[in-house]
Amino acid sequence: MPKLNDVCSHVRSKNAGPFWITVDLFFPDAETFARYSDAPSLTSSAVAAMFGVDPVRMKRFMVTDLSVLKFSYPRATPQGGTMERDMHGGQQYVRLLDVEL
Template structure:
């Protein structure tokens, strides 16, 4: 099974306000986007397992025209708090790189 990093040409995470993180998956072309956009591995449950967030709060946004799949989820602690380790959420994507995918 291919890993997410093998089917995307770019994966990034970023701050989406003081209480949210957004992850963007830029698939490597329309064919890969169509194949993996709806796969069961890329679900709210994945973000629950990797980030400890409530799956009901995970937002999944496919952007067909750009071959991008976006996920937004609440941060476990507010941005800039006492225990902040990634102020801009720029390193949060790393947990997703080795997620294995089956064709949808």
């Protein structure tokens, strides 16, 4: 089975304000997007489980015109707290790279 890292042309995560993180999955073309964007491992509940988030709070957006799948979820603690390990949210995407589609 292909992994997300093999299929997507780019995967990134970043802040979506001080209380949210967003993860963007860029597919190389519309055909690849159509084939993999509805994979069982890319449902809101599956991704929520990977990030330890309540599935009800996970937001999933399909940007078909751009062949992009986006997930947004609340941060465990607000950005910039004393225990912050990834202030800009730029390393959150890594756990998705080996997800099998």
